[in-house]
Amino acid sequence: MAAFLQQLINGVSLGAIYALCALGYTMVYGVLQFINFAHGDVFMVGAFAGYYCAPLAAKLFQPQSALGAVMVLLTSMTVCAALGVLIEKLAYRPLRDHPKLTVLITAIGVSLFLEFAGQKFFQADPKPFPELLPHAQYNPMPNLVISSDQLIVMGVSVLLLAGLHFIVRHTKLGTAMRAVAFNPQAAALVGINLDRIISFTFALGSALAAAAGILYAMNYPAIDPLMGVMPGLKAFVAAVLGGIGNLPGAALGGLIIGVVETFVGGTAWSAYRDAIAFAILIVILLVKPAGLLGRTEVEKV
């Protein structure tokens, strides 16, 4: 029982990170209908922004202080929001009326560019991520260990998800975002500035990816320029699993992928844990292509 709970907690805290990342995929897909392949690399840039900001925060505040950690998180989210807007402006906006495949290939190009530029400028060797907060461990039951980092991951994720929910449901920008996702032409007709909303969507998604990057780096203490590839792909799988374009679906999908992966990692099949997300993806696309919470659309001629 304790082992089960332990795996569940590990899985949920990993899943929360996937969920934050998956939201970026699903939001961009909602407004532009394409897979932003570079999203996983924005996640990586977020972790590196935190890495370079942490010494500064330690100097400004006490080392390992809560304020410093918040500053690292906010700085990295700002950097990535700007990066996301920039990527959209330079690489995706000129292609908005092109076939989706062209944009997809461009996104792969952007992703490779961030990876290789990262390897050049951040160096390819894994770097230990600074400890932003003091470590602590709690033992609520025998054989059950919860680390403070896991609690922080879950807490920050819940806060960010609540914030996102508020923005999307209760602000003017969020309403406009939903309108664009529902029907871009109609949204433009009623005076919504498409470019602005799309930029805003990229900023929001990229900021969430940066937060996910910092949280990931806190739990898996080495970061490198290719760290975003696998979590990025798995987060995408999570978005598809939940129903792409559907925000609660992405969060649910992230949790499911995280939990399943952790449980598989605890069995004799642990060597296959990187493949399990893709196996889930293929099964879900064959059985229910619209995802768990998505709705099926019929192409009209």
Added chain:
Amino acid sequence: MKIGPKSGLALALAAAVGGSFLTPRLDAYFLNILIDVGVNIILAVSLNLINGYAGQFSLGHAGFMAVGAYTAAGLSTLVSANLLARFHGFEHSCWAFGCFLLALLAGGLLAALTGFLVGAPSLRLKGDYLAIVTLGFGEIIRVLLQNFESLGGARGLSGIPPWATFGWVYGWVAIVIFTVLALVHSTSGRGFLAVRDDEIAAQAVGINTTQYKVSAFVIGAFFAGIAGGLYAHSKQFISPEGFGFMKSVEIVVMVILGGMGNTAGVILAAVVLTLLPEVLRPVAAYRMILYSLLLIVMMLTCPRGLFTALGERAKGWLARPKNGGPP
């Protein structure tokens, strides 16, 4: 005299076999690059059938290549290890020739079977979903191979006999080009283009779109498997890492640079992109950054492929009347 496609194939095969008698005199480095170019041509032309002609965007070509490489290399190391001990001079006998051919074909067929399995979901998916599923298949194949201890697992498989000569590689280059071109230009092969251009319209005029999509995957995967076998027998070492997502992207970039559905352009792109890393060796640190920027800039400026755009410009220039007539 116009050379027909079949005599062209025969000539190319003869040239490949003839060339392989001359290559021992070549520099080993140069020969190695030539063989890499050939393998990449096979990969790019076969992927072009799936991506370019049939319009099914696949990001898992390296996975098919891995299946072919591991099957062929596994068989040939097994055979040569067992037979080499018994027969002296097995290396150079015609038995080795036959063994290699069988190993390659087995690799190609198993890759084709994998292609069938990947092609099946393509019936229901399109565009970026299909891309991500093929990517997933490629990753699953890589993870499976990493855990396949009898084939070396994550350490890789070494000691593969060096059977892939110039003649073998360019013989297969001739075969894949002939097959793809003959297929696409045949009456039934026009179905590939119809499926790509408008699937619903193709279905409406009675084309079995499912059959075309799956056969594109099966044929493309078969040749990727052959390319994998040739690659394994020229490098003499393979590891699952070599067949990752990056390798698939490399092949996709060749197809895109050449222009989807433009076989001549794709061949040219395969040659250029294989030679490019050698040329860019002095700026090796920035090589991959340049490579990815090239991809982005190309998509922004001429998404139909650099060589397609250049080809059209050249045609227009040639067709322009001399003496300043109306253009």
